Amino acid sequence: MPRGASPKRERQFEHIKESAEKRGASMGRAQEMAARTVNKERARAGESTTASRTSVRDPKSAPQRGGQRSHTGAQGPTKDQLYAEAKKRNVEGRSTMTKQQLARALGR
Structure with missing residues (x-):
């Protein structure tokens, strides 16, 4: 987590990391997924100094999308x-x- 992250983002990071590890991801991969997710949420909330266009303009955040772009369908x-x-x-x-x-x- 970046220095100065809020306690909420710290909890969010830990929750996502633990969840990924329970699903079988390696520790490094779990940390990467958690960091990316939390950083995107920080960008959407205006808590970060830099943000990509998709992070800010995406119609929904990752948890709200619920895997809509995860595959092309059956x-x-x-x-x-x-x-x-x-x-x-x-x-x-x-x-x-x-x-x-x-x-x-x-x-x-």
Whole structure:
């Protein structure tokens, strides 16, 4: 934590760090995640002297977003699932097909 951080930010840092360690992150990685999160919150609250544009102009803070940008969403069935269905339907040439080709052959 930066020198002069408020007690609230210190508690927040410790809470995030302990939570990450419980989820299996290494100590160094947990500290990094906690520091980044707390620094972003400090920037949003105007407590820091420098801040990135995304830290300040983001529509929601990280806890409020709740992982909205963590991935692109479901991509449908896996290639293995498509292959298994193609095998059931006895689709010819399935072993050399890509995921997209399997989906097309199955009419998806």
